[in-house]
Amino acid sequence: MTRPPLSPTERSTIQRGKQRAATERADLDEVLDAGVICHLGVVINGAPVVLPTCYGWEGDTLYVHGSTGASTLRTAIAGAEVSVAITLLDGIVYARSAFHHSANYRSAVVHGRARLVEDPDEKLHALAVITQQVAPGSWDYTRGPNRKELAATSVLALELTEAAVKIRRGPPVDDEEDVAEDSRWAGVLPVRQVWGEPEPCPLLPPGVAAPSHVTLRGASLGE
Amino acid sequence: MTRPPLSPTERSTIQRGKQRAATERADLDEVLDAGVICHLGVVINGAPVVLPTCYGWEGDTLYVHGSTGASTLRTAIAGAEVSVAITLLDGIVYARSAFHHSANYRSAVVHGRARLVEDPDEKLHALAVITQQVAPGSWDYTRGPNRKELAATSVLALELTEAAVKIRRGPPVDDEEDVAEDSRWAGVLPVRQVWGEPEPCPLLPPGVAAPSHVTLRGASLGE
Numbered sequence: 001m002t003r004p005p006l007s008p009t010e011r012s013t014i015q016r017g018k019q020r021a022a023t024e025r026a027d028l029d030e031v032l033d034a035g036v037i038c039h040l041g042v043v044i045n046g047a048p049v050v051l052p053t054c055y056g057w058e059g060d061t062l063y064v065h066g067s068t069g070a071s072t073l074r075t076a077i078a079g080a081e082v083s084v085a086i087t088l089l090d091g092i093v094y095a096r097s098a099f100h101h102s103a104n105y106r107s108a109v110v111h112g113r114a115r116l117v118e119d120p121d122e123k124l125h126a127l128a129v130i131t132q133q134v135a136p137g138s139w140d141y142t143r144g145p146n147r148k149e150l151a152a153t154s155v156l157a158l159e160l161t162e163a164a165v166k167i168r169r170g171p172p173v174d175d176e177e178d179v180a181e182d183s184r185w186a187g188v189l190p191v192r193q194v195w196g197e198p199e200p201c202p203l204l205p206p207g208v209a210a211p212s213h214v215t216l217r218g219a220s221l222g223e
Numbered sequence: 224m225t226r227p228p229l230s231p232t233e234r235s236t237i238q239r240g241k242q243r244a245a246t247e248r249a250d251l252d253e254v255l256d257a258g259v260i261c262h263l264g265v266v267i268n269g270a271p272v273v274l275p276t277c278y279g280w281e282g283d284t285l286y287v288h289g290s291t292g293a294s295t296l297r298t299a300i301a302g303a304e305v306s307v308a309i310t311l312l313d314g315i316v317y318a319r320s321a322f323h324h325s326a327n328y329r330s331a332v333v334h335g336r337a338r339l340v341e342d343p344d345e346k347l348h349a350l351a352v353i354t355q356q357v358a359p360g361s362w363d364y365t366r367g368p369n370r371k372e373l374a375a376t377s378v379l380a381l382e383l384t385e386a387a388v389k390i391r392r393g394p395p396v397d398d399e400e401d402v403a404e405d406s407r408w409a410g411v412l413p414v415r416q417v418w419g420e421p422e423p424c425p426l427l428p429p430g431v432a433a434p435s436h437v438t439l440r441g442a443s444l445g446e
Binding site: 034037039040041042043046047048050051052054081082083084085087089091092094095096097098099101103105106107109111127131134135138139141142143144145146149153171173174178179182184185186187188189190191192193194195196197198199200201202203204205208209210211212217218 | 376405423
């Protein structure tokens with residue numbers, strides 16, 4: 001599978017905080033792999049609308065899905081431009097000055113025209129890809145979508161060619177005078193997402209154990 | 224301080240998943256309190272741009288800030304419409320069917336015209352409010368912004384009057400036939416953000432302990 005380097009256009013070229021810009025395709029892949037939700041931006045009646053939703057990705061294509069009734073998706077389906085942001089918060093940067101406070105994070109913002117996925121095979125595959133991102137292992141374990149469910153779901157595809165990736169890691173960057181003063185603590189308070197214990201559906205009969213794709217996920221990223 | 228109920232317009236009235244719509248101002252406050260970052264959407268050259276950034280809020284006003292050089296902020300400053308989303312992911316909902324997979328979350332999407340904060344007192348206060356959201360306790364502990372730093376920072380204010388709040392909690396909602404089949408586990412894998420151990424800046428001299436507003440934050444939301 002080809003993995004072109006990121007080819008930023010004017011809007012995907014990072015103007016602010018250039019030292020945080022990542023230009024390798026591998027950086028984009030890392031952010032896309034680690035995320036669970038994205039924020040989809042569309043223009044409706046001339047105004048921006050930002051909504052959280054699930055996504056999946058494979059190769060050079062990002063997929064988002066939603067109800068066929070959702071106005072954000074209907075707008076995007078009309079061939080309009082969209083913007084999709086995936087952000088991972090890794091820590092709060094406590095500097096010696098209020099001004100230099102910051103966050104450690106990894107983010108990707110993808111721009112482009114969304115394409116409605118109409119081919120039935122691609123649509124089913126896209127839903128498998130999204131499910132794999134949100135709930136790895138669930139696609140093969142659960143009942144697949146029937147015709148009615150497929151008809152109620154819209155899937156949009158966005159090419160991963162125009163993307164801006166920003167990554168901030170490490171300690172605060174303070175002014176020399178503030179560092180020299182030595183009177184205040186500075187550093188990073190890391191933050192991460194951890195999984196809890198699986199909570200069984202109350203309608204489950206006794207004795208149905210959680211499958212390994214759920215229990216191992218919790219174990220892998222939890223304490 | 225008045226706390227009007229949410230007064231949704233057409234775009235802030237939730238069309239999809241109405242059962243998840245929250246209409247109390249207290250629900251909005253809860254989401255705003257719990258978030259650390261938001262996603263700001265603006266329209267640039269007719270296309271949406273979504274960017275993660277920090278925010279703060281007080282009463283009926285949401286503040287975001289950024290460099291005066293950032294094009295997203297410059298666009299918003301021109302009096303344009305913006306959309307700000309704050310999303311808290313609480314769990315992955317594993318259903319018996321792929322179609323009914325979902326996420327437990329709390330989200331708020333605020334719409335409106337951003338106002339550039341020009342009054343020096345309000346600007347300084349807004350920066351304190353944002354710092355309190357991102358790094359509680361830091362504003363009083365650290366060196367405050369000087370004139371040059373204030374000039375390099377733009378602050379936007381957005382009224383909290385037009386907001387859509389969605390909350391999903393609880394187990395999966397499956398089709399009756401899938402529940403009756405009893406062959407598959409279903410439930411929720413909770414997820415939450417936890418703080419790690421503070422990582423001191425390498426430039427700190429020995430013996431400077433992390434202040435309580437950092438250590439207690441880690442303790443309060445960590446294990």
